[in-house]
Amino acid sequence: MRPHKLFASLLGLSITLSSPLCAQSKSSWRAATTGELTAALPARAPVERERIETEMRTASGIIDTHGRLIAGVVLITAGYSAEGKYSHYLLVQAPISFENVALSPGSYVIGWTRKEDSLSVAFYDAATGVKRGTASAHHLEIGSRVESFRLWPPADHTFLQIGRFAIPYTLQE
Template identity: 70%
Template sequence: MKFLALALLLTTLTPLIAQPKSSWRSATSAELQNALPARAQVEKERIETEMRTASGIINGQGKIIAGVVLITAGYSADGKYSHYFLVQAPITIGDIALPAGNYVLGWQRSGESLIVKFYDAATGEERGTATAHRLPTGSRVESFRIWPPSDHSMIQIGRFTLSYTPGA
C-alpha cells in the first residue's frame, strides 16, 4: 500500500518537477546592463542609450525582453526612433508578433493615444504598429517600463501603455 501511494505521488509530481520554469519577473539593473548595449546598432548608426531608463523582464531560462531610451540628438534617426528594444523570447504587442531579435520603436501622439511603430534595428524595416492608451490620471509617469506579466502585462511609455503577451 505504501509503495502504491509513493508511486501515485511520484506520478503526480513528476510533470511539475520536469516543467521548465517559465515565470517572468523584472530584470535587475545588472541583468539589463549585461543585455543592453551602451551603443545600439540602428541601421548604419551606433546610437548611445540612456541606461538609467532601461527596463525589462526575464524568464526562468534567462531570456530577456528589455528596452532603453535612445539618445538620438545628432543622428539621422530624426525622431523616427526613440527606444531600442531587445527581444530574446517571442512577444506579441497588440497585434504585432515579434520573434527574437533587435528592434527600435518610435511614436507619434494622436489625440489621447500614441501610435507606436516597431522597426527591425538592423534594416529599419517596419514590423508593425500598435496603439498605446493613456493611463488613468494620477499614475506614475515612466520614460520606459516593461511590467512583468504577473503585475500588468504592459509596456509603459510616459503616460501611455501597450498590452503584451510574452512567448515561451
C-alpha cells in the same frame, strides 16, 4: 481504498501538483536587475548604419527562469538620422506580441506619434529599419507614474509603458 475514493484522491493530488505549474508560467518572468540590463543592452545601440547612444538609467525589462530577456532603453537620437523616427531600443530574446505585432528574438527600435488620446507606436527592425507593425498605446489612469520606458513583469501588469501610455503584450512560449 474504493475506486471512487482513489479517483477523488488522485484528482485532488493532480490539481494540487498542477496549480504551481500554472502559476509558474506567469511568474517565471520577473523584472530584470540593473546588472542584467547593463550586461545585455548596448551603451551604443546598432540602429541601421549608426550606433546611437542609450540612456541606461531608463532601461527596463523582464527575464525568465531560462535567462531570456526582453528589455528596452531610451535612445539619445539628437544629431543622428534616427532623430524623430525612433525613441527606444528593444532587445527581444523570447517571442512577444504587442497587439498584432509579433516580434521574434532580435533587436528592434520603437518610434511613436501622439494621437488625440493615444500613441501610435511603430516597431522597426534595428539593423534594417524595416517596419514590423504598429500598435496603439492607451492612456493610463490619472495618477499613474510617468515612465520613460517600462516593461512590467506579468505578475504585476502585462504591458509596456511609455510615458503615461501602455501597450498590452503577450509572451509567446
